[in-house]
Amino acid sequence: MTAEQFIIDDRENNLFRVNREAFTSEDVLQRERKEIFGKTWLYVGHESEIPGKNDFQTRDVGGRPVIFNRDRHGxxxxxxxxxxxxxxxxxxxxxxxxxIFxxxxxxxxxxxSGELVNVPGNEDYKSEPAAVYKGLQSPAQVDSYRGLYFVNFDPDAPDLLTFLGEARYFIDLAADQSPEGVAILEGTHKYSxxxxxxxxxxxxxxxxxxxSVHHTYFEMMMELGATPPMLGKDTVNGVAPAGMGTEFPNGHATLMYPANGLPLATDSVKQTLAGLRSQAEQAFGENYANAMFGLARNSVFFPSLILIDLSFGLTLRTFYPVSASETLVTGWQIIPKGVDEEFVKYRINNALTFWGPAGLATPxxxxxxxQAQKGFGARGEVGWSDVSKGMGKPVPAANDELQMRSWWREWNRRITGEQLPTEGTSFVPFDKQGVDA
Ligand code: FES
Ligand SMILES: [Fe+2]
Structure with a gap:
């Protein structure tokens, strides 16, 4: 082991460890800013947040302030x-x-659209700023997938579709939930x-x-007659009740399990969901509709875009470091377009109950x-964290840690250049040929 080693990936003993320096070192953060936030595709926003000409949103993306907007042509x-x-x-x-900005x-x-059009005191410049500087700069690459816009500050990075690879199917499962598409609900959840x-x-x-952390929420679910996650009886599209983790190239990963809880859903909400499901069945077939509405899915798109579909809510979240020990998070709710007000209210209530500032999960x-960050204060004595759960199993369950190991291997490759082999468990929970055709 060298001072440079951040990961121990011991296949013989099925042990995976992460050096706690990775969570505390400002030097590591500088390298992340360059090698990760400077070179990978970073999420900016969804097209539905800027529906009309001249609409804008301002954001911080990978440490850079950006304006995400539509110009006068749309x-x-x-x-x-x-x-x-x-x-x-x-x-x-x-x-x-x-x-105009x-x-x-x-x-x-x-x-x-960026052009510099007015400079007070322009006559005082021998070289006119508009001729010298042209206009506001854009990231080296801007691209979108299914309405989600991303930027990459590296002109040489592979294109977005190549980067997402098969992990993009988990974006499809969210984007296809209504024939009219999906939209971000107005309002954001920002916290640090x-x-x-x-x-x-x-x-x-x-x-x-x-x-352990969310037992109060599950107790509430059980009191309301819903079955907590990973404790159901049914297998959905080959995913057993205990669920599974899966990994994809470039550090993207997902955990999924049969969805079996719709706490506090009224008949009208259930009807809306059944309607969306039958429309999806008609458009894409039963197998795809099952994956879409029958599996709960937590996905990470490297480095820090999260998409969580728990049927009772669909959340999108991204976050960036302020320092090695502080993180700024922005979360949104995604809603299928064309649903009635009661369904929207149901989603908002669930989002607030689970992910909200006073919810039963996020706080x-x-x-x-x-608490973990505090614990890393003792990293001189206890230097490594363990991420081995489920390692060596042919099919790691949803409550194993394959998906984290997969992410860490990509992180390690980008920071140290060392390529560690995958565990070889890529799984898409539907018949791709049926959907791609
Ligand atoms: S006009 Fe923008 S900094 Fe001076
Ligand atoms: Fe949690």
Whole structure:
């Protein structure tokens, strides 16, 4: 073992360990900023958040301030939100509608397609700024998949579709839930935690902690007559009640298990869901509709885009490090388009009950992760975390840790250049040929 070793991937003894320095070191964070946030595809936003011409949202993506907007022709843009003059943001609002972005500092003004169109005191420049600087910059690559927009700051990175590979099928399972498509519900859940961002990656695809950290939620579900996750009887599309973890190239991974709880759903909500399901069956076949509505799925798209479909709610979440021990998180709810108000209300209530600021899940998760970060204070004495659960099983269950190991191997490859073999368990829970045809 060298000081540079972050992962122990011991196949003989089925032990997988992560060096706790990876969660605490500012040097590691600098390398992550360069090798991960500077070179992989990062999520910016969903097309439904900027439905009309000149609509915009401002975001922080991988440490860069950006404007995600539509220009006056309706084309989607991503502009770096920094004035070419002396750096100030050219847009200080979180969302809105604007044809021109005027910098607050000295008044340079830019069209929403980026061009610099007005410079106060322009006559004082021998070389006109508009001719020298042209306009606001964009990330090296901008691309979208099923309405989800991503950027990549590396001009040489492989394209988005190649990067997503088969993991994209889990985006399809969310995007195909209504013939009219899906949309982000207005409103965001923003929070921060005093813990390393990779702890939240692990937590977002961790089926193991559900029973301990979220027992109050499951007790509530049982009182309401719903079956808690991973305790059902039915196998869905080859996924047993205990569920399974699966890995894909480039660090994407998913855990899934048969969905069996719709707490507090009224008849009308159940009818809406049944309607969506039968439309999906007609459009794509029963096998695909089963995967879509019959399996709960937690997916990570490397490095930090999370998509969680628990039937009672569909959440999208991304997060970026502020420092080695602080993370900023933004979460949204996705809703199938065309559903009635009662269904929307049901989804909002569930999202708040489970993931909300005073919900039964997220605050407890944050507490667990902040406790872990505190524990890393003793990393001089206890230097390694264990991520071995289910290693060596032919089919790791949803509450095993295959999906985390898969993510960590990609993290390790990008940070150290060392390529560790996968565990060879890629699984898509439907007949792809039927859907791709
Ligand atoms: S920094 Fe924007 S106009 Fe000066
Ligand atoms: Fe949790």
């Amino acid at each position: 084309d989607v843009r991503v502009l770096l939100n920094t004035c070419l003059h002396r750096g100030s943001s050219v847009c200080r609002h979180s969302s809105g509608n604007a044809k 005027t910098c607050f500092y000295h008044g340079w003004a830019y069209r929403n 935690l005093k813990a390393n961002w990779k702890l939240l990656v692990e937590n977002s695809i961790d089926g193991y902690h559900a029973k 407890d998760d944050v507490e667990a992760l902040e």
